[in-house]
Amino acid sequence: MSFVNFAKREVQLKIVYYGPGLCGKTTNLQFVHARLGAQSRGNLTSLATSQERTLFFDFMPLVAKAIENFTTRFQLYTVPGQVMYNRTRQLVLRGVDGVVFVADSQWNLMAENVESFKNLEENLRLQGDDLEKIPYVLQYNKRDLPEVAPTHYLDFVLNNRGVRRPRFNAVATEGNGVFETLNMIARLVLHRFVQAHSRQAGAEEELVLV
């Protein structure tokens, strides 16, 4: 659920990076933090264990000029991928406007990818959302490793619902695909936001005519 502050002329939108443990969600945010100009990004805050596994979430605000006469703020979050932290994932998903699903491309992690994707669908359902109605993109990460599944196989397993979603191959540690993924989800979320509001406005006009 986006938030509009008309007094400050500000729109806030929430993007969540989801995916199995160690797939590279935190690494995505770290790269964006390292390579985006300081005027566009706030601090990256990580609530992690001493082994650098995400315990609660990572959080980083971004700011952009995307909507006429408004400041647009994107709040980027990652969830903890480890299976046992499901309640925490549910908390982080609250009010989400768009999702990046990061998959680990390695063959031997396919079951974890699928499980995590199902878990995302289920958690959204529990909060009354429907993944099919939410903007999301997929990122097939760790393409630099030797034993990775080909892209079409990952599509077959994870991107197989009617309309294919945008997806990117990535090596998050080197930043390949990281900005492409971010820009795509940001754009989808913005379009969805604008569309939802113009529909509402249209409906109201019709009411006036009646």
Added chain:
Amino acid sequence: MALSLMEEDIERLGRTMRNLLERSEADGCLLCDGGGYVLSQEGLEQVDPLLLSALGAGVFAASRELARVLGEDEFSAVFHQGEVRSIFIRAVTADVLLVIIFSRGAHAGLVKHYAAPAVAELKTAFEQVAAREHRVPHRERSFVLTQNGPLFERE
């Protein structure tokens, strides 16, 4: 769907919050929603409101979970006492939180005391926002995208 606050809403919330700060001698306060959005803020100079709201919403949600584990179903506040500064979080509605920051000079008891009527006022305000949500004037509802290229450029 989006939650929207108009200028008059922000002004009204701000009045209640300023009044609370004045009476309780707290330093600053902030309204955020359960998803971590900053809805409104007053007097926060040394704290980043975006981070405060992300963490505040997280802490509150985690505490609510803890309370559930203990079999508490009525759970409405979190209090963290620091050496110099402390934080008090109260639920305003099911989805809105009031986060108050105060220093040694202010009394926790006083902050909690004055938070109660403030929360009641804020609750009424949010209920009215929710009720009129679909009647927001048309001109305020049009948003135009200015950018079609990539929003964020890698340096």
